[in-house]
Amino acid sequence: MTQGVMEQQFAAANTSSTSATVKYVYFFGGGQADGNGRMKDTLGGKGAGLAEMTNAGLPVPPGFTIQTESCREYMRGQLNPQMDTEMHAALERLERMQGQKLGAGENPLLVSVRSGAKFSMPGMMDTILNLGLNDQAVEALAKRSNNPRFAYDSYRRLIQMFGDVVLDIPKKKFEHIFDSIKEREKAHFDYELQPAALKDIIIEYKKLVKKETGKEFPQNPLDQLVAARDAVFRSWQNERAKTYRRINHIDDWLGTAVNVQCMVFGNLGENSGTGVGFTRNPATGERIFFGEYLMNAQGEDVVSGVRTPMPISELEKAMPKVYDQLRTITWKMEKHYRDMQDFEFTIQDGKLYMLQTRNGKRTGLAAVRVAIDMVREGLITQEEAIFRVEPNQLYDFLVPRLDEKGAHIELLATGLPASPGAAVGQIVFTAEDAVKHHQKGDYTSIILVRGETTPEDIGGMEVASGILTSRGGMTSHAAVVTRGMGKCCVAGAGECTVDENRKELRVHGKTFHQGDWLSLDGTTGRVLEGKLKTIPARPDDADLVRFMSWVDPVRRLRIRANADVPRDAKQARLFGAEGIGLCRTEHMFFAEGRIEHVRGMILAHSEEERRAALKHLLPMQRQDFIGLFKAMESLPVTIRLLDPPLHEFLPQREELLVEIQHLEDTKPRSPKLKELRVLLARVQELHEVNPMLGLRGCRLGIAFPEITEMQARAILEAAVNVKNHGGDPHLEIMIPLIGGIEEMRNQSTVVKRIAAQVFKEKGVTVDYMVGTMIELPRAALTADQIAEEAEFFSFGTNDLTQTTYGISRDDINHFLPAYLKAGIFKQDPFATLDQAGVGSLVKTAVAKGRNTRPTLKVGICGEHGGDPESVKFCHKIGLNYVSCSPFRLLTARLAAAQAALQEKQTGPDVHSGTC
Numbered sequence: 001m002t003q004g005v006m007e008q009q010f011a012a013a014n015t016s017s018t019s020a021t022v023k024y025v026y027f028f029g030g031g032q033a034d035g036n037g038r039m040k041d042t043l044g045g046k047g048a049g050l051a052e053m054t055n056a057g058l059p060v061p062p063g064f065t066i067q068t069e070s071c072r073e074y075m076r077g078q079l080n081p082q083m084d085t086e087m088h089a090a091l092e093r094l095e096r097m098q099g100q101k102l103g104a105g106e107n108p109l110l111v112s113v114r115s116g117a118k119f120s121m122p123g124m125m126d127t128i129l130n131l132g133l134n135d136q137a138v139e140a141l142a143k144r145s146n147n148p149r150f151a152y153d154s155y156r157r158l159i160q161m162f163g164d165v166v167l168d169i170p171k172k173k174f175e176h177i178f179d180s181i182k183e184r185e186k187a188h189f190d191y192e193l194q195p196a197a198l199k200d201i202i203i204e205y206k207k208l209v210k211k212e213t214g215k216e217f218p219q220n221p222l223d224q225l226v227a228a229r230d231a232v233f234r235s236w237q238n239e240r241a242k243t244y245r246r247i248n249h250i251d252d253w254l255g256t257a258v259n260v261q262c263m264v265f266g267n268l269g270e271n272s273g274t275g276v277g278f279t280r281n282p283a284t285g286e287r288i289f290f291g292e293y294l295m296n297a298q299g300e301d302v303v304s305g306v307r308t309p310m311p312i313s314e315l316e317k318a319m320p321k322v323y324d325q326l327r328t329i330t331w332k333m334e335k336h337y338r339d340m341q342d343f344e345f346t347i348q349d350g351k352l353y354m355l356q357t358r359n360g361k362r363t364g365l366a367a368v369r370v371a372i373d374m375v376r377e378g379l380i381t382q383e384e385a386i387f388r389v390e391p392n393q394l395y396d397f398l399v400p401r402l403d404e405k406g407a408h409i410e411l412l413a414t415g416l417p418a419s420p421g422a423a424v425g426q427i428v429f430t431a432e433d434a435v436k437h438h439q440k441g442d443y444t445s446i447i448l449v450r451g452e453t454t455p456e457d458i459g460g461m462e463v464a465s466g467i468l469t470s471r472g473g474m475t476s477h478a479a480v481v482t483r484g485m486g487k488c489c490v491a492g493a494g495e496c497t498v499d500e501n502r503k504e505l506r507v508h509g510k511t512f513h514q515g516d517w518l519s520l521d522g523t524t525g526r527v528l529e530g531k532l533k534t535i536p537a538r539p540d541d542a543d544l545v546r547f548m549s550w551v552d553p554v555r556r557l558r559i560r561a562n563a564d565v566p567r568d569a570k571q572a573r574l575f576g577a578e579g580i581g582l583c584r585t586e587h588m589f590f591a592e593g594r595i596e597h598v599r600g601m602i603l604a605h606s607e608e609e610r611r612a613a614l615k616h617l618l619p620m621q622r623q624d625f626i627g628l629f630k631a632m633e634s635l636p637v638t639i640r641l642l643d644p645p646l647h648e649f650l651p652q653r654e655e656l657l658v659e660i661q662h663l664e665d666t667k668p669r670s671p672k673l674k675e676l677r678v679l680l681a682r683v684q685e686l687h688e689v690n691p692m693l694g695l696r697g698c699r700l701g702i703a704f705p706e707i708t709e710m711q712a713r714a715i716l717e718a719a720v721n722v723k724n725h726g727g728d729p730h731l732e733i734m735i736p737l738i739g740g741i742e743e744m745r746n747q748s749t750v751v752k753r754i755a756a757q758v759f760k761e762k763g764v765t766v767d768y769m770v771g772t773m774i775e776l777p778r779a780a781l782t783a784d785q786i787a788e789e790a791e792f793f794s795f796g797t798n799d800l801t802q803t804t805y806g807i808s809r810d811d812i813n814h815f816l817p818a819y820l821k822a823g824i825f826k827q828d829p830f831a832t833l834d835q836a837g838v839g840s841l842v843k844t845a846v847a848k849g850r851n852t853r854p855t856l857k858v859g860i861c862g863e864h865g866g867d868p869e870s871v872k873f874c875h876k877i878g879l880n881y882v883s884c885s886p887f888r889l890l891t892a893r894l895a896a897a898q899a900a901l902q903e904k905q906t907g908p909d910v911h912s913g914t915c
Helices: 003-013 040-055 068-076 081-098 135-145 148-165 171-184 195-213 221-235 239-247 299-304 312-318 320-337 364-376 382-387 391-398 431-440 455-463 477-485 542-554 566-574 585-590 595-603 607-632 653-666 671-686 698-703 705-724 741-762 777-781 797-805 816-822 838-852 868-876 886-906
Strands: 025-029 063-066 111-117 127-131 256-262 273-278 290-295 341-348 351-359 401-403 411-414 416-419 422-428 446-450 466-469 488-491 496-499 504-507 510-513 517-521 526-529 533-535 558-562 580-584 636-640 730-735 768-774 792-795 857-860 881-884
Touching: 025 040, 025 081, 040 063, 040 068, 040 111, 040 256, 040 351, 063 081, 068 221, 068 256, 081 221, 081 256, 111 221, 127 148, 127 221, 135 148, 148 171, 148 195, 148 221, 171 195, 221 256, 239 816, 273 312, 290 312, 312 320, 320 341, 320 351, 364 382, 364 391, 364 542, 382 542, 382 886, 391 868, 391 886, 401 422, 416 477, 422 431, 422 466, 422 533, 431 446, 431 455, 446 455, 446 496, 446 517, 455 477, 466 477, 466 517, 477 488, 488 517, 542 886, 558 566, 558 886, 566 607, 566 886, 580 585, 580 607, 580 881, 585 595, 585 607, 595 607, 595 671, 607 636, 607 705, 653 671, 698 705, 698 741, 705 730, 705 741, 730 741, 730 792, 741 768, 768 777, 777 797, 777 838, 792 838, 797 838, 838 857, 868 881, 868 886, 881 886
Parallel strands: 422 446, 446 466, 466 488, 558 580, 558 881, 580 636, 636 730, 730 768, 768 792, 792 857, 857 881
Antiparallel strands: 025 063, 063 256, 111 127, 111 256, 273 290, 273 341, 341 351, 401 533, 411 526, 416 488, 422 517, 496 504, 504 510, 517 526
């Protein structure tokens, strides 16, 4: 086919339109299709692609697509009889076109039955091949093809796939039969099995079907077709499909189409084969023909791993004409669709057939390179390129990844992907051991394994490559701290039992001891056995720099970072932070040499004792703030005053009791015993039943104003210091956990009083603002009053979600899996903002606050600030900025640009409150 003819046919294919009447089944074949490539909502991606390729005159086996509405009807339990009528009419048309009957006659027609949703969901739903074969048809196929081995092999494949997909018989039961006979025949490869052995397999497969279902394998081809169609509809609701949709924010009610297509056979002999490929390398984005194929095989063999496929470049040597035709067709398809194509093909007796094309899945590295190259090639514009990369894909540039190519992967458990990247190391069970082995140098890389981490673990977390916890959620201590550090973390891996006393990790019958190797994938939450290799991060990649230069001018939202110490702030600047949106001052106290002073402050019995402890902390905090202001230069820095649930800094009551009991038994006269008893009494006195709703935030500052005074002084003295040395600090002081105007006024008064004192003492003033973190529903609902005193709002959506739902963010994992499985939650509300509930409070607070103070600056600093869907919501409701951990900055920048471009294309949401 010449280039000009192909381009004309593609253009013609794109101009056809669907009928205005209700239509369930769309035929394609003979160079003409009822549908076209724009009909993904109706035909699904695969069906639309088949129609488009057919209209363009490509070698596509004919068939028909049952549209997605049928799947939705199936889910509602009310299939329209019209669909059956249209399906039978389409089958009769296909039989006339092919001169064959489904599963009957001397030349039986066989079909494949495949799923195909609007959005690509590779491997998530089910397929049945060789449908139509039965005891009579297999003999006719053997005679017609003069290849009994091919016929019996096709029949055994049908029974196995039908049994698995339609009849719910576990695949491993079929595999056990197959492997047993393969071993009996001493066959190393599947294709070495002879017809007699394949007949034995068929007999045993049919016995298994009868045993498992109480019925014979269906011999009526129409019964097979209806059952297969319904099974594909049903597979839309399988667990892997539901999980994939949840992860990728795909609507559960889109449904899948069903594609029924004439079989072409890659397992007909040595002149036949099958393969999959990409028009560019999906891992790197290089513009090279990429893929794999197998001769004398069906499509499942290429992807199942039962045989080792050949690189597609070898096809050029084996079948040069077919290879050239395949390259010509696929490059033209890429040019037509203006995107990298993922295609499937079959060669039957030397003739090429195209079974599918779709936009190919790719890594983040490849997505950026392909987008840039396609702009350079004139296929797409820069604005289109911005949409060709998923925001979360940019993680690939910032964090190391596991190198799984050729590696033996042993999955031990799956937890929460709390902090992205990869870590490979030897396990330790205490922070002290981590520091000790790091200093000795006997462990080159360390994985810290804990039930859950506490502030006292910070030293061990600092030297560890990765952290694994068996408890905790996406906003647990381990998750928040490691994200700020840029370290890999898998949290809440409930399948793991961590015995910190015996220094053992037990999971599914296996026990791991200190020094054993583990590999963590913080991007997916996987815990893997052994020592895998890693691929380093590429934050300075030239393609990334160029791509982000297109992204940033487009967005309206500013992107800040959550950074608690100068090291994090410097990292954030490298990744493009436009300020600090949240500095959690309590995290500064986690470092060695500080926590004892914090405890002294908390455990003090008098103001005098408390001020003595605060006197030690003031210069430490001041120095940290100087570092933050210097790192950010003239960019804004938002510093939240102390907001610790006190239990995070106090010794655990249970641990104190154990230590006291031990000393009473072994050293009853020890002076330390008396100290511990005094400490225990104070800890019990301060014990809170619900510390997350207890003495913290502004309540701490109101109860003990000297704490607010110390922090305000440290912040303002640091700002003056930096200004005196030629800096230009822009300072925002944030009061946490405000519930109403009186709390805000109380703490704001303290800050302003200290500011006046510092400015008078130093003879220098700096510009500063006093605002609040909105993290309680009452604060959102009374935001108009609070804005009388607050000069800015920052939404702490971690706690706002917690207090709105009444769900502990640390304990949600106990029931979250059940909620996700039941469809009660579509997403973890602590990972993706609940726009209907929590988002409504945010939207209300923005409107109320700006009604009182039109110039009110508003941002978000919870974990949602780095979630693409949440960032787009923040753009829509008119926030000024989002703030996220440094390693989510690229994601947030891209999501904000996509939101702005989407608004440009569709217009602002009139109901959004965008200012």
